[in-house]
Amino acid sequence: MRILKKILLGILILLILVAISGYIYVNSLKPQYSGSLELQGLKAEVSTYFDDYGIPHIYAQNEEDAFTTLGYMHAQDRLWQMELIKRIAPGRLSEILGKELVPTDTFFATLGIEEATKKAIAKIDKNSNAYKLAMAYIHGVNQFIEEGATPIEFTLVGVEKQPYQLKDMYNTFGYMAFSFAMAQKTDPMLTAIQEKLGADYLKDLDVLSNPNSTFIKNSKPNIEVFQELSSQIAQVTQNLPISQFVGSNSWVVSPKKTSTGNVIFANDPHIAYSQPSVWYEAHIVTPNYEMYGYHLAGVAFPILGHNRNYAYGLTMFENDDIDFYLETNHPTDKNQYKTPNGYKSYRKQTKTIKVKDEEDVVLDVLTSRHGPIMTHVQDEILHDNPVAMSWIYTQHDIKILDAVYGMSHAKSMDDVREAVSLIHAPGLNVMYGDAKGNVAWWAAGQLYTHKDHVNPKFVLDGASGEDDIVEYLDFSNNPMAENPEWNYVYSANNQPDSIAGMLYPGYYLPEDRAKRIVELLEPKNDWNIESISQMILDVTSPIAPTIVKESIDVMNISSFSDNQKEAFEVLKSWEGDYTKASIGSTIYQRFIYKYFENTFRDELGDVLFEQLLKTHLLKRTIVKQISNDDSVWWEDITTDTKESKADILTQSFKDAVNNLEKQLGVDISKWKWENVHTLEHGHALAAVETLRPYFNVGPFKVGGTEEVIDNKAFDYNDSGLYDVKVGPSTRRIIDFSDVENSISILPTGQSGNPFSKHYDDQADMYSKGEFRKMKMNKEEIIEASRLLKVTPKN
Incomplete structure (x- = not known):
């Protein structure tokens, strides 16, 4: 019994020592935000104040x-x-x-x-x-x-x-x-x-500048070679x-x-x-x-x-x-x-x-x-x-x-x-x-x-x-x-x-x-x-409702199931807003992917189709191509019949709703945008799965989407999930009537x-659309900061 107690005591002491060592090690790795520091090459003392968000004011x-x-x-x-x-x-x-x-x-x-x-x-x-x-x-x-x-x-x-x-x-x-x-x-x-396809297939792709687009106004004082090259570039940039x-x-x-x-x-x-x-x-x-x-x-x-x-x-x-x-x-x-x-x-x-x-x-x-x-x-x-x-x-x-x-x-x-x-x-x-x-x-x-x-x-x-x-x-x-x-x-x-x-x-x-x-x-x-x-957080698309109208006007709704008809009515009344609670945005985004797939994949093949999804070109193409009743892309070359715009768009909507039912259930009220649109900030070492919880931040349910002001972009794929890859790296607003209270x-x-x-x-503030002050008033900075006094090293 005494031996067992000694063993248990030894284990307890060892665990305490490990915990103390770990605590000391972790604290040794933390940045220094206060106290004193000596640096070589300084001519005079430098006062560095770290504010409540760790920003140095030097x-x-x-x-x-x-x-x-x-x-x-x-x-x-x-x-x-x-x-x-x-x-x-x-x-x-x-x-x-x-x-x-x-x-x-x-x-x-x-x-x-x-x-x-x-x-x-x-x-x-x-x-x-x-x-x-x-x-x-x-x-x-x-x-x-x-x-x-x-x-x-x-x-x-x-x-x-x-x-x-x-x-x-x-x-x-x-x-x-x-x-x-x-x-x-x-x-x-x-x-x-x-x-591969010839010049006719490029007419609906927005290869040249569109003279009817919204311009920023000025005011002055062999196929395998090309396909493989494009694929190679997409691969190396994706792995960065x-x-x-x-x-x-x-x-x-x-x-x-x-x-x-x-x-x-x-x-x-x-x-x-x-x-x-x-x-x-x-x-x-x-x-x-x-x-x-x-x-x-x-x-x-x-x-x-x-x-x-x-x-x-x-x-x-x-x-x-x-x-x-x-x-x-x-x-x-x-x-x-x-x-x-x-x-x-x-x-x-x-x-x-x-x-x-x-x-x-x-x-x-x-x-x-x-x-x-x-x-x-x-x-x-x-x-x-x-x-x-x-x-x-x-x-x-x-x-x-x-x-x-x-x-x-x-x-x-x-x-x-x-x-x-x-x-x-x-x-x-x-x-x-x-x-x-x-x-x-x-x-x-x-x-x-x-x-x-x-x-x-x-x-x-x-x-x-x-x-x-x-x-x-x-x-x-x-x-x-x-x-x-x-x-x-x-x-x-x-x-x-x-x-x-x-x-x-x-x-x-x-x-x-x-x-x-x-x-x-x-x-x-x-x-x-x-x-x-409020404007910098705007999530409304002025273009999506136009695409919806162009699409639903030609769909054959008589062939829809009851759930498809209900989803159709939700999409029809949707105003292009991508709030977290939006249901229309979830239906629209799934429909758009299926439209891409049913329109372009058959002619392009899998490799070129996936490459097209990763360019700005496809985003620019939607409005032009979907409004062209006679587009060469509408025909599905894998079938014996000649498909029309109505055929492709009707089938794409059916496919979208069927996929959403399998993914989120038949209750359309649960198809909220926040359930499929999430943001996780990934660390380079998160490729090692066991390290992911310690280094990654999130995930967060977020609003926004591709090409709204609060731009939260993602890779197009057939998963029905929109893991956000790109977005505002900071939001800054500087008001010259009160510079010291500008926000970011x-x-x-x-x-x-x-x-x-x-x-x-x-991270939580960012996902909620909140801001904090960019402090410039010295008295305010000193009051809410830790001082790191930096002096010349002899």
Whole structure:
């Protein structure tokens, strides 16, 4: 008995020791939000106040000290995120995450971002403030890497911390530029469709700009090759463990349309959800500088920001800055390709991709005069049909560090415009408003022209030179508006109007959000922060009811069951609202997928159909195709009869209701949108199922949907479940009548450290559409914050 008691006592003591050790270990990993800290290189003491949401308010005597401190604070909350994002562009993910990421690494290593980074850094002005402050930030990051706690993800994955470098910041810019591009998914797919089905099948696809769409108005001062290429690109981009940049909304209302007589600025960039979320907030104050900014992991200067004088934000321009060229190999020498001046040798470069627990992968990258050969890059060999990718980002001088520095350090609207003009890629709509009453929008990006016969949404002829770029346009020809007479500017990734006598080729989103924004802004002249905050959460589609009417008018309801008739009446009375309690939205969304499937899959086949679902093109196509009674797509080529529009739409509705009955039951009152539309913020390590509950945040039942202002996008599939993939990465509203009470929200929290209380403390608020203050009043900040005193280290 005594022995048993001793054993039990020993076990109890062991468990207590394990618990104490675990407690000590976990606490050692938490970010430091108070107390004191010494940093090398500081000239004077820096006071950093962490507010009630973990956002640092950094008060320093000079900017270099401020940015050194910012680097340290950013790293202690987001070092794992920095580690992942810096590895994407050079193709180094499989080094830490394993062989599953080899196709992704192969793809990105082929793009040439790393080489473009080297050229940019070689040309940088080391006497510029942009360079000095970027290096100060990097110095802060590296001090945390050297002296701070190792994030648990590094330990679980088995990654050694390495010093952060300027090239990592530039490679992050390169990844950002690529993730905006839609051409890589669309051009090879369209070419494959044209080769397989012919030009008649493209008429109903919105391949060209629609002159009847809602434009942003300006106001100035071989089939297998193409199908496989498209499939490959879709695969590697889908497997990325870090957020992709997708869409966005922004509008800036001039004093003449507000109740206060001051500018109100709103912005919600749409980015793939992840944990941690993409933005890190920081407020910096020095005697000569103040900015409340939103930072990408590892980037010194805020991509979004505001102070008491002005605010800036962004949406995606969606312009076409990638062209694919089909090269023609020499008939006997596969190392040469045809040019207008005879045959020329491919430039060959060998790269090594390190793979965790596996042999290295050796990659031969071949490059023509247009760019790297993308066909079968996974196989590392050149086939008879090489396709080269011509990308503006890697072909022109990269000045984006100077651009983001300039936007965050501007003294006037002219300064911001000048900084925006330095951005050649990615294509961005930079939105602007200030305390003086100015509102503006500039489309950033290097635009160019082809000859009239060229449609850049298809793979082009690389051999003749006839499809090559003809002219690069000056920034003055870019779409823009400054203080327009209609008293607001906006962007929803839709087609901009022309000021250069041409419509700019691109992969613009349909007019749905743009139309709704204009519909709400135009008639109202007493906007305030409360009404703008309601607008940014709007979930009504102005287009869906039109599609419903076009569809139900031709359906053969006499063939419907009783439940189908009841669902039909619900859909008929639905007004396009995607609230959580909506039933019409659930029926509509299921019907739309079945319409896609019954209309397009038979001609395209499974592979091309799945690729089409992942592009903006299908969203733009619905209104045009569904209103065409004579569309060639209506006939189901797998049957002996000739189907009509009425046949396909009637069958699609029946299929939709049948599927919903199996999924949710026959009681239509239970078909609420919240039961099928959920948001879970996924961490990169959640691929290991046992880790998912500890690292992921959610799921949450949410409203919104594709292409409403509260854009909550998902992948189209046949599951009947709409797991949200993309949405507002922040919602920001800056009211220049009361800047210190401007509001914002993050999808999860400020910290990427799972042991921080700020890992997910905004997630529930975000899912409910709530906001919090972006504090700028020092007295208020001090009262509600913890002080971390940062002093120079001897």
